[in-house]
Amino acid sequence: MKANSFKMTVFQTENIQSKLMNSYYELTYIISPVLEDEQYPAVIQRINDLVTSNGGAIEEVQEWGLRKFAYEMDKKQTGFYVNLYFEGPATAIEPIERSMRIDDEIMRYLTLKYDAKMMRHRELVKKNAVPEVFPVVEEETEED
DSSP states (O other): OHHHHHHHHHHHHHHHHHHHHOEEEEEEEEEOTTSOGGGHHHHHHHHHHHHHHTTOEEEEEEEEEEEEEEEEETTEEEEEEEEEEEEEOGGGHHHHHHHHHHOTTEEEEEEEEOOHHHHHHHHHHHTTOOOOSSOOOOOOOOOO
């Protein structure tokens, strides 16, 4: 009987540790502009499935659309930007990035791990309560 209760305790400990080891990530990636408009959702869904299959839980996906680059990348002037917010284990990042690195449709990607300060800012953004750092002061115009 004690052995079973010990196994339950170990299982409970592993479950708690797995929850504590999950971190919050922001993944921004650029899809090649040579795809048709109908193909972008399939690529985005493939990346979403990749994240969830590696233990991630997606919170939000923002499609920024086609944007012009500041400089030419891979002989292209534009790219389709996607921002993905998710929570997952650190072990999920390596296979996700490896798959994106070998995918010809993904031009660039960047994964950020959020710390406590970034999480506070993210929560403020979601509540639309980000304090104004430099308030806009309207200048009065003189009319003659």
